[in-house]
Amino acid sequence: MPEPSRRVFPTCPLCEAMCGLDVTVEGARVTSIRGDAADPLSRGHVCPKAVALQDLHTDPDRLRGPIRRTDSGWEPLGWTEAFDLVAERLRAVQQAHGRDAVAVYQGNPTIHNLGAMLFAPDFVRSLRTRNRFSATSADQLPHQFVAWLLYGHQLAMPIPDLDHTDLLLLLGSNPLASNGSIMTVPDVRNRLKALQARGGRFVVVDPRRTETAELADTHLFVRPGSDAALLAGMVHTLFEEDLVSLGRLEAFVDGVDRVRDAVADLAPEAVAGFVGLDADHIRSLARELAGAPRAAVHGRLGVCTQAFGGLAQWLVHVLNILTGNLDRVGGVLWTSPAVDLLARSGAGSFDRWRSRVRGLPEFGGELPVSALAEDILTPGEGRIRALVTSAGNPVLSTPNGTRLEQALPDLDFMVSIDPFLNETTCHADVILPPVSPLERDHYDLVFHALAVRNTARFSPAVFERAESHRHDWEIFAELTRRMQHGSLRDRLTRRALRTLGPRRQLDYALRTGPYGTLSPLGDGLSLRKLEESPHGIDLGPLRPQLPDRLWKRDRIPLAPDLVLADLPRLRESVHGARSQGLVLIGRRHLRSNNSWMHNSERLVRGRDRCTLLVHPEDAARAGLSDGQVAHVQSAVGAVEVPVEVSDTVMPGVVSLPHGWGHGRRGTQQSVASAHPGVSVNDLTDPAAVDALTGNAVLNGVPVEISPVSPPGAGAHTSP
Numbered sequence: 063m064p065e066p067s068r069r070v071f072p073t074c075p076l077c078e079a080m081c082g083l084d085v086t087v088e089g090a091r092v093t094s095i096r097g098d099a100a101d102p103l104s105r106g107h108v109c110p111k112a113v114a115l116q117d118l119h120t121d122p123d124r125l126r127g128p129i130r131r132t133d134s135g136w137e138p139l140g141w142t143e144a145f146d147l148v149a150e151r152l153r154a155v156q157q158a159h160g161r162d163a164v165a166v167y168q169g170n171p172t173i174h175n176l177g178a179m180l181f182a183p184d185f186v187r188s189l190r191t192r193n194r195f196s197a198t199s200a201d202q203l204p205h206q207f208v209a210w211l212l213y214g215h216q217l218a219m220p221i222p223d224l225d226h227t228d229l230l231l232l233l234g235s236n237p238l239a240s241n242g243s244i245m246t247v248p249d250v251r252n253r254l255k256a257l258q259a260r261g262g263r264f265v266v267v268d269p270r271r272t273e274t275a276e277l278a279d280t281h282l283f284v285r286p287g288s289d290a291a292l293l294a295g296m297v298h299t300l301f302e303e304d305l306v307s308l309g310r311l312e313a314f315v316d317g318v319d320r321v322r323d324a325v326a327d328l329a330p331e332a333v334a335g336f337v338g339l340d341a342d343h344i345r346s347l348a349r350e351l352a353g354a355p356r357a358a359v360h361g362r363l364g365v366c367t368q369a370f371g372g373l374a375q376w377l378v379h380v381l382n383i384l385t386g387n388l389d390r391v392g393g394v395l396w397t398s399p400a401v402d403l404l405a406r407s408g409a410g411s412f413d414r415w416r417s418r419v420r421g422l423p424e425f426g427g428e429l430p431v432s433a434l435a436e437d438i439l440t441p442g443e444g445r446i447r448a449l450v451t452s453a454g455n456p457v458l459s460t461p462n463g464t465r466l467e468q469a470l471p472d473l474d475f476m477v478s479i480d481p482f483l484n485e486t487t488c489h490a491d492v493i494l495p496p497v498s499p500l501e502r503d504h505y506d507l508v509f510h511a512l513a514v515r516n517t518a519r520f521s522p523a524v525f526e527r528a529e530s531h532r533h534d535w536e537i538f539a540e541l542t543r544r545m546q547h548g549s550l551r552d553r554l555t556r557r558a559l560r561t562l563g564p565r566r567q568l569d570y571a572l573r574t575g576p577y578g579t580l581s582p583l584g585d586g587l588s589l590r591k592l593e594e595s596p597h598g599i600d601l602g603p604l605r606p607q608l609p610d611r612l613w614k615r616d617r618i619p620l621a622p623d624l625v626l627a628d629l630p631r632l633r634e635s636v637h638g639a640r641s642q643g644l645v646l647i648g649r650r651h652l653r654s655n656n657s658w659m660h661n662s663e664r665l666v667r668g669r670d671r672c673t674l675l676v677h678p679e680d681a682a683r684a685g686l687s688d689g690q691v692a693h694v695q696s697a698v699g700a701v702e703v704p705v706e707v708s709d710t711v712m713p714g715v716v717s718l719p720h721g722w723g724h725g726r727r728g729t730q731q732s733v734a735s736a737h738p739g740v741s742v743n744d745l746t747d748p749a750a751v752d753a754l755t756g757n758a759v760l761n762g763v764p765v766e767i768s769p770v771s772p773p774g775a776g777a778h779t780s781p
Contacts, residue, residue, distance in 0.1 A: 065088060065089040066088075067086055067087065067088045067093065068086070068087050068088075069084065069085065069086055069087075070085050070087060070522075070524050070596075071083065071084060071085070071098050071521070071596040071597055072085060072500070072504065072521035072522075072524055073504055073505075073506065073519050073521045073598075074108070074111070074112040074115065075174040075175065075499050075504050075506075075521075076111045076112065076114075076115065076174070076499070076655055076659070077109075077111060077174075077240070077241050077655050078240070078241060078242055078243055078246045078509050078512070079104065079107075079109070079241030079242060079246060079247070079248035079509075080103060080104065080246060080248065080506050080509050080510070080513065080519070081097060081098075081101070081104040081107055081108050081109070081112060081241075081248045082097065082098035082100070082101025082103070082104045082519060082597060082598060083095055083096070083097065083098055083108065083112055083115075084096045084097065084098045084099075085524060087524060087525075090525065092115070092116040092119070092500070092524075095108070095112055095113050095115060095116065096108060097112075098597055100597035101517075101519070101597055101598050102515070102517050102597070102598055102599070102600035103246075103248060103513060103514075103515055103517045103519075103598065103600075104248035104249055105248070105249050105252075106249075107248045107249035107252075109241060109652055110652060110653050110664070110665060111652075111653065111655060111659060111665065113664065114659065114662040114664055114665050115499060115500060116500075117661075117662035117663070117664060117665075118498055118499060118500075118662065119498040119499070119500045119501070119525075121661060121662075122732075123482060123483075123661060123730050123731050123732055123733075124481045124482060124495070124498065125480075125481050125482065125483070125493060125495035126495060126528075126530070126531060127139070127141070127495065127530060127531070128140070128141060128143075128144035128492065128493065128494050128495070129492070129493050130144070130147070130491060130492045130493075131490070131491050131492075136483075139492070141530075141532060141540075144492060144494060145494075145540045145541060145544060146544070147492060148477045148492055148494070148541060148544075149541060149544035149545055151448070151474075151475040151477075151491070151492075152164055152189070152448055152450070152475065152477075152545065153545070154475075155447050155448040155474055155475055156189075156191075156448075159445070159447050160444065161189070161190045161191050161192075162191050162192050162193050162418075162444055162446075163191075163444070163445065163446060163447040163448060164189050164191050164193070164446075164447070164448045164449070164450065165191060165193035165194070165195060165434065165437070165438075165446045165448070165449050165450070166186050166189060166191065166193070166194050166195065166449075166450045166451075166452070167195045167196065167431070167434065167449065167450070167451045167452070167454050167456055168182065168186075168195075168196040168197070168451075168452045168453065168454055169196070169197050169451070169452065169453040169454020169455060169456070169459070169656075170196075170197040170201065170453075170454070170656065171453035171454075171658065172196075172452060172453045172454075173507075173508045173509075174506070175453070175502070175504075175534055176502070176503060176504055176505045176506075176507065176535075176564050176568065177502060177503075177533050177534045177535030177536075177538075177564045178452070178453065178534040178535065178538065179507050179508070180535060180559075180564050180567055180568075181534070181535040181538035181539050181542070181559075181564075182452060182534075182538050184538070184542050184556060184559070185538040185539075185541050185542040185545070188541075188542045188545040188546050188547065189450070189545060190547060192415050192424070192429070193429065193437065193446055194427055194428045194429065195428060195429055195430075195431045195433075195434050195456075196428055196431065196454075197431070197454060197456075197459060197460075198426075198428060199425075199428065199429075199430040199431045199432065199755075199756055199757050199758060200367070200431050200432075200459060200460050200461070200757070200758040200760065201363065201366065201367070201757075202243075202244055202363075202366055203366065203371075203425060203430075203755050203756065203757040204365070204366045204371040204372045204374070204375040204752065204754075204755050204757055205219055205244050205366065205375055206219070206410065206425070206426065207372055207375070207410075207412070207425060207754075207755045208372065208375045208376050208378075208379055209410075210409065210410035210412070210426075211376070211619070211622045211624065211625065212376075212379055212618050212619065212620070212622070213611070213612055213613060213615075213618065214409060214612055214613030214614050214615045215404050215409045215410060215613035216408070216409065216410035216425075216426055217403050217404055217407060217511065218396065218404060218611060218612075218613055219244060219396075219512065220382070220388060220389070220394040220395055220396050221244065221245045221246075221360070221394060221395065221396075221397070221512055221513075221514065221604075222245055222358035222360050222393075222394055222514070223356075223358065223390075223391060223392050223393060223394065223395050223514065223603070223604050224245070224247055224250075224253055224254075224257070224358070224514045225253060225256070225514060225515065225603065226356065226391050226392040226603070227257065227262060227356050227357060227358045227392040227393065228257075228260075228261070228262040228263075228354045228355050228356045228357060228392060229262060229263055229264070229265075229350065229351065229354035229356070229357035229358070230254075230257060230262070230263075230264035230265070230357070230358050230360070231264070231265050231267070231347070231351060231357070231358070231359045231360070232264065232265070232266050232267070232268075232274065232278075232360055232361075232362070233266075233267045233268070233289050233292075233293075233359070233360070233361040233362070233364065233365050233374075233378070234267070234268060234289060234361055234362050234363055234364020234365040234366070234761075235266075235268075235274070235360055235361065235362035235363070235364070235365075236268070236272040236273060236274045236275075236362075236649075236650060237250045237254075237274055238250060238251060238272070238273040238274040238277065238652070239272065239273050239274070239649075239650045239651060239652050240362075240363075240650055241652075242514070243362050243363060244360075244362060244512055245360055245362070245512060245514065246509045246510075246512045246513035246514065247513070247514045251277065253514070254274075254277055255277075258279065263279040263280070263350075264278050264279060265278060265279060265280040265281075265282070265347070265350075266278040266280070266281045266282070267281075267282045267284050267289070267292065268281070268282075268283070268284070268364060269283060269284060269285065269286045269364075269647055269711065269712050269715045269717075270647065270649060270675070270710055270711045270712070270715070270717055271283075271709075271710040271711075272649075272710075273652075282339060282343065282347075283338065283339075283712035284337050284338050284339055285336065285337060285338040285712075285714075285762075286364075286368065286645050286647050286715060286761050286762035287368040287369050287370065287645075287759075287761065287762035288333075288336050288337040288338065289361060289364075289365050289368070289370070289374040290370035290373040290374040290377055290632055291328065291333040291336050291337050291370075291632060291635075291636050292333065292337045292339065292344060293374060293377035293378065293380075293381060294325045294328040294333060294373075294377055294632070295325075295328055295329060295330040295332070295333040295334070295337070295341075295344040295345075295348075296330075296344060296347055296348040296351070296377075296381060297321065297325050297328075297348075297377060297380055297381060297384065298325045298326070298328050298329050298330065299329075299330060299344065299345045299348035299349070300348055300352060300381075300384050300385070301322045301325070302329070303345075303348075303349070305348065305349065305352035305385075306318070306352075306384045306385075307352065307384075307385060307386050308383065308384065308386050309386035309390075310386070310389075310608075311383055311386055311388060311389070311608075311618075314608055314609055314612070314616070314617055314618055315383060315617065315618045315620050316617050316618065316619055316620060316621075317619055317620040317621035317622075318384070318620060318621075320620070320621035320626065321380060321384075321620055321621050324621065324626055324629055327633065328632075328633070328636065329341075330342075330344035330345050332636060332637070333636050336635065336636045338712070351381060351385055352385050355392070356387065356390060356391065356392025356393055357385060357387050357392075357393060358382065358387060358392070358393050358394045359378050359381045359382050359387075359394075360378065360394070361374055361375055361378045363648075363650075364647065364761055365378070366757060367648075367757065367758060367759060367760035367761050368752070368759055368760075368761045368762050369635075369750065369752055369753075369759050369762065370631075370632055370635075370752065370754075371752040371754075371755060371757045371759075372625070372628065372752050372754030372755040372757070373625065373628055373629065373632055373754060376622075376625050380620065382394050383618070383620060388608075389606045389607065389608040389611075390606065391603075391604075391605070391606065395604035395605065395606065395607070396604070396607050396611040397510070397511050397512065397513060397516055397604055398516050398576060398601065398602075398604070398605065398607070399510040399511040399513075399516065399518075399575075400510065400516075400518040400572055400575050400576070400577050400578070400587055400601065401505075401507055401510070401511075401568075401571045401572060401575050402511075402575055402576060403507060403508065403511050404613060406571065408426060408427065409613055409614070410425070410426050411424065411425065411426060411427065412424070412425050412624075413425075415429075416429075417429045417430065417433035417437055418433075418437050418440070418442075418444045418445070419433065419436045419437055419440045420433055420436065422751065422756045423756055425755065425756065429756075430751060430756035430757065430758070431456065431460045431461075431758065432460070432461050432748040432749075432750075432751050432756070432758050433748070434446075434456065434460065434466060434469075435462065435465045435466040435468075435469040435748060436748070438466075438469040438470070438472055438473060439465075439468075439469045439472060446473070447473060447474045447475075448473055448474055448475040448476065449470070449473055449475075449476045449477075450476075450477050450478075450479070451476070451477075451478045451479070451480065451486055451487065451490070452478070452479040452480070453479065453480060453534075454480075454486065455484050455485055455486045455487075455656070455657045455658065456486055457470075457484075457485040457486040457723075457726070457741075458484075458485050458486070458656075458657040458721060458722070458723050458741050458743060459656055459657060459720070459721070459743060460743060460748075460758065461743055461746040461747060461748040461750070461758050461759075461760065462698045462699065462743065462744070462746060462747060462748045463485075463723065463741050463743040463744055464698075464699055464744050465698070465748070467485070467489075467726070470486070470489035471489060473489075475491055476489060476490045476491050476492075477490055477491065477492045477493070477494065478490040478492075478493045478494070479493075479494045479495075479496065479534065479537055479538075480493060480494075480495065480496075481495040481496060481498070482495075482658075482661070482729075482730070482731055483728070483729050483730035483731070484657070484658075484729055484731060484734075485657070485723065485724065485726045485729055488726075488727075488728035488729050488730075489728070494532070494537050496531075496532060496533060496534040496537060497527045497531050497532070497533055497534075500523065500524040500525050501523050501524070501525050501526070501527045501531070501533075502523050502527070502533055502534070503520070503521065503522055503523050503564060503565060504520075504521040504523075505518075505519070505520050505521070505568055505592075506519075514604070515600070515601075515602075515603055515604065516600075516601035516602050516603070516604065517598050517599065517600055517601055518572075518577075518587065518592060518598060518599050518601060519592065519595075519597070519598030519599070520568070520589060520592035520593060522593065535563070535564055539556075539559075539560045542556060543556070543557075543560070565589065566589075568589055569588060569589035569590075572587050572588055572589055572592070573587070573588050575587065577601060587599070624754065625754070628753060628754040631753060642714070642764065643714075643764060643765075643766065644680060644714060644715070644716055644764070644765050644766065644767060645714065645715055645716075645761075645762045645763060645764055645765065646694070646696070646715075646716055646717070646718060646742070646745060646761075646762075646763040646764075646765045647711075647715055647716075647717050647761045647762065647763075648717065648718060648719065648720045648742055648760055648761060649675070649717045649718070649719050649720070650719065650720060651671050651719055653665045653666075653671070654671075654719065654720075654721050655721075656720065656721045657721040657722070657723075657724075658721075659721075660721070660722070660724060660731070660733065660734040660737060661731040661732070661733045661734045662733065663733050666733060666734075666737045670704060670737075670739075671719060671739075672703065672704075672718070672719055672722040672737075672739025672740060673703065673704045673705065673706040673718075673719075674692055674694060674703045674704065674705050674706065674716055674717070674718055674767070675706050675708045675710060675711045675716060675717040675718075676692070676705050676706070676707055676708070676711070676716050676767065677707075677708070677709060677711050677712065677713045677714070677715065677716075678707055678708075678709060679713050680713060680714065680716070680767075681705065681707045684767050684768060684769070685768070685769050686705050686707070686767065686768075686769050687705070687707065688705060688706060688707040689704060689705065690704070690705050690769055690770075691703065691704055691705070691769070691770045692704075692705045692767045692768065692769060692770065693767065693768050693769070693770045694716070694718075694745060694765050694766075694767050695765060695766045695767075695768075696745040696746070696747065696763055696764065696765045697747050697764065698744075698745065698746070698747045698748075699744040699745050700744075700745075701718075701740035701741070701744055701745060702740070702770055703718065703739075703740045716765065716767065718740070718742040718745075719739075719742065720742055720743075720760075722738065722739025722740055722741060722742075723738065723739060723740050723741025723742075723743075723744065724737065724738040724739065725738035725739075725740075742760075743760070745763055745765060746758070746759070746760050746763055747759070747763065750763070
């Protein structure tokens with residue numbers, strides 16, 4: 063007799079949007095996934111990725127138990143044997159070569175995972191290594207760096223109050239494809255249309271006419287990597303035309319005069335050639351921003367992953383502050399999440415140590431990932447000899463993945479905590495696979511702290527894990543226990559946290575948070591209350607919080623010495639600007655999230671999305687037509703990829719999507735291997751980093767293109 067169906071209401075953990083889901087389950091099978099109309103944040107919105115949750119759960123390629131590499135291939139291991147083997151090999155490397163001989167790389171799915179967020183940090187600390195890397199330095203590091211400089215904490219990142227603003231200026235941001243990023247905003251299309259319906263406007267600045275730009279009131283093409291110069295020209299205009307108006311922020315801000323002096327020679331007329339916009343456009347943007355009753359400037363991935371990512375993000379904040387829009391309803395505001403991450407995570411640090419080969423600076427306890435391959439390959443004392451990867455695929459997601467792919471076999475030992483044999487984990491000696499997203503409890507610690515509205519929602523696991531499977535947190539806890547060092551008190555604390563598990567730790571964090579039962583001003587929030595509210599709880603709109611939201615300070619240093627010292631580098635580029643050849647930028651698609659959604663047939667079906675967008679003028683110049691295969695050459699590598707001739711990119715710019723390149727040997731992802739595409743990061747150069755922050759430069763990469771097949775010969779990609 064078939065089991066009765068049941069409805070459950072989990073949160074989708076596959077991107078930043080935190081969409082509430084309405085899921086129908088029959089026995090061990092998901093039969094329907096829809097948007098939850100009662101969710102106070104996502105309001106019924108759902109994107110194609112959510113429907114693929116069942117694909118991830120049932121994927122026959124997903125590993126269910128530990129495996130190890132042998133001379134005859136992969137073989138299964140018991141969990142106890144696997145944990146013992148990993149700890150033994152890691153300890154042996156450190157005993158022979160020192161603590162820093164072991165490195166750690168964590169991918170961005172970590173922050174979509176409650177258990178990993180709570181237990182991975184203690185495991186990393188147990189290794190006592192300085193060689194810590196993550197996807198942060200190939201993504202949002204400039205956001206965190208500037209928040210640390212200005213507001214005292216790397217996670218104190220104000221976001222646009224999208225539901226109340228009159229003018230939204232987006233740079234290098236495509237929320238219609240990303241569902242928001244460092245601005246969690248499900249149902250973004252309707253929110254942007256609502257902005258326009260109430261008489262507001264939004265402007266997109268991007269080298270590509272993105273999905274978001276198509277909806278915008280105004281789209282402006284700019285040269286990749288020029289955002290800092292554009293923003294500096296706008297700041298100059300505010301001072302020159304007496305448009306600076308801090309309002310109540312005057313009580314909290316120091317260094318305004320230093321900012322004015324710093325941009326004195328970066329007038330719109332001086333930067334226009336470098337930016338690719340005429341000076342009148344730049345001045346008009348500044349005037350519109352200053353004149354709007356409520357406005358917000360937001361720069362995202364395209365702003366971060368360029369040579370001036372740190373300066374550009376700083377200038378975004380400068381514009382919001384000089385126009386009085388920081389901490390203003392309809393401007394940019396800090397969230398008030400139920401779990402306050404600022405009180406529960408490190409505030410940040412900078413340059414406490416440097417990478418071994420190139421001397422790149424640490425930030426927040428991590429080194430720039432651009433240094434990882436060279437610190438494995440370069441002989442000498444302190445060389446990385448063992449690697450732990452968790453929820454990451456750096457061969458596809460970090461600069462010059464081909465070089466990292468060549469470096470991994472040089473390691474003495476590698477372990478990966480991952481459910482798949484992908485382009486990175488196929489080089490591991492041991493793989494420890496966690497359960498699927500439908501088999502674990504979920505609460506978004508990070509994205510509730512970045513959302514356009516304050517809400518809280520807990521998702522119990524849809525399915526119980528099998529006895530033979532392990533949660534991420536159980537894997538980290540067991541490895542920590544075997545690697546642990548420190549005092550008896552430290553060991554007892556770790557044992558207590560293991561006993562509590564994620565649920566009871568979350569309950570304590572909610573109860574002691576601003577809305578919690580143990581907070582003097584709380585209103586009784588607890589895990590039990592969230593479990594009794596399966597659609598989530600609305601905690602209200604964003605609201606002003608200065609000076610309370612500043613971390614261990616009462617004023618904002620608007621002109622930090624670290625930033626001002628980097629401005630000469632921008633001036634040199636602006637004043638030395640000259641014509642250049644083609645440059646490469648990335649792009650994102652709604653059906654993808656980096657490299658880890660391509661083994662779902664429903665997400666990769668249809669036309670090939672891994673194509674090179676080329677402007678008609680550049681295609682004609684290179685002798686390329688639509689559908690031909692192009693050879694794309696950079697300073698570090700080459701790929702062959704089908705051409706899509708399109709005026710959605712500006713002349714001089716070509717675009718490849720991020721996360722593809724599944725044609726490498728040794729993987730076991732049948733769907734992804736059948737739709738391999740090419741990796742844009744086989745073209746990016748690890749030597750190119752933002753000198754201020756150490757973030758990878760993934761946009762504005764010089765390339766050359768040429769045909770490799772005659773017109774009509776059909777499209778293919780190189781392995």
